[in-house]
Amino acid sequence: xxxxxxxxxxxxxxxxxxxxNEPLTGDLLEEFDSGRSQWWLLRQAATAALYExxxxxxxxxxxxxxxxxxxxxxxxxxxxxxxVSYVLRRILFGPPLERINASLYLMxxxxxxxxxxxxxxxxxxxxVALTFALAIVASTVLGFTIARVHDGHRQRSVAxxxxxxxxxxxxxxxxxxxxQVVITGVFIAGLIVGGRVFGLxxxxxxxxxxx
Amino acid sequence: MTLAxxxxxxxxxxxxxxxxxxRKLLTDFxxxxxxxxxxxxxxxxxxxxxxxxxxxxxxVMLGAVYxxxxxxxxxxxxxxxxGEPMPQRGGRAxxxxxxxxxxxxxxxxxxxxxxxxxxxxxxxxxxxx
Numbered sequence: 164x165x166x167x168x169x170x171x172x173x174x175x176x177x178x179x180x181x182x183x184n185e186p187l188t189g190d191l192l193e194e195f196d197s198g199r200s201q202w203w204l205l206r207q208a209a210t211a212a213l214y215e216x217x218x219x220x221x222x223x224x225x226x227x228x229x230x231x232x233x234x235x236x237x238x239x240x241x242x243x244x245x246x247v248s249y250v251l252r253r254i255l256f257g258p259p260l261e262r263i264n265a266s267l268y269l270m271x272x273x274x275x276x277x278x279x280x281x282x283x284x285x286x287x288x289x290x291v292a293l294t295f296a297l298a299i300v301a302s303t304v305l306g307f308t309i310a311r312v313h314d315g316h317r318q319r320s321v322a323x324x325x326x327x328x329x330x331x332x333x334x335x336x337x338x339x340x341x342x343q344v345v346i347t348g349v350f351i352a353g354l355i356v357g358g359r360v361f362g363l364x365x366x367x368x369x370x371x372x373x374x
Numbered sequence: 375m376t377l378a379x380x381x382x383x384x385x386x387x388x389x390x391x392x393x394x395x396x397r398k399l400l401t402d403f404x405x406x407x408x409x410x411x412x413x414x415x416x417x418x419x420x421x422x423x424x425x426x427x428x429x430x431x432x433x434v435m436l437g438a439v440y441x442x443x444x445x446x447x448x449x450x451x452x453x454x455x456x457g458e459p460m461p462q463r464g465g466r467a468x469x470x471x472x473x474x475x476x477x478x479x480x481x482x483x484x485x486x487x488x489x490x491x492x493x494x495x496x497x498x499x500x501x502x503x
Contacts, residue, residue, distance in 0.1 A: 211437025
């Protein structure tokens with residue numbers, strides 16, 4: 164039976180980052196129980212947490228796959244968003260459908276009277292900043308959620324990702340190309356961070372938190 | 375060119391190939407961990423860290439020990455098994471580590487390489503200090 168209780172911050176680190184490493188957590192608690200100080204435990208837990216979250220060759224491989232998959236999906240779906248918007252606009256307001264053809268996408272770029280709703284670059288600075296912030300927050304939460312549902316509900320996670328990507332691509336249309344690319348990068352990075360945070364917290368032993 | 379013309383028997387050739395194969399040399403910390411495991415009857419995270427601190431006089435963080443142990447296990451230089459859950463560990467089990475044959479060979483290879491580097495260095499001759 165343990166007689167001492169780790170400090171609140173230490174418990175947060177142990178439960179948040181080291182829950183998946185039972186032997187290490189056990190070693191730290193055993194040493195703490197045998198007389199080590201709170202400061203010792205905090206230092207050891209914080210260092211161990213850094214070792215847990217730092218990328219290893221295996222996680223880097225996983226991240227590269229995620230980045231490539233994310234970038235590919237985003238590119239494909241962004242194109243689709245533009246096409247769908249364009250087709251819808253033509254159906255509702257434009258010339259007859261038979262005049263729509265793919266070559267228009269290659270020939271009309273950023274022209275004011277282009278029938279294609281592409282990059283306009285007319286957004287105000289505060290809108291760019293707000294979108295950056297939203298991209299970070301939303302994608303991190305989304306990455307966490309996708310990682311969570313991915314376990315048993317692959318289709319739901321794909322639907323979530325698709326929806327997110329559509330939203331991101333839709334938002335992007337108001338920005339310049341450089342801003343679009345950076346926001347997209349931030350969004351994908353957020354997805355990875357969210358997924359990784361879930362991965363760190365999720366394990367068979369994570370339920371046994373330190374009280 | 376045949377083996378006979380080179381003056382090599384099949385076994386000798388195999389030996390030569392093995393000798394020239396690139397070998398895994400360990401970092402100083404990995405070597406210390408493997409040696410600590412060899413010295414201990416019951417090698418787990420804390421006991422390994424204590425052994426290194428007591429014998430080599432180097433302060434080590436448990437997180438670093440476990441990170442290195444994970445790496446060594448991935449490389450099949452050590453194996454591990456979980457013990458029984460213990461109350462003083464909040465119901466958590468100890469992870470006990472053992473060297474594999476590959477691990478032992480890596481230790482020997484590293485020792486051989488270090489000793490070879492040590493030899494014939496005039497500044498190091500004439501005792502320690």
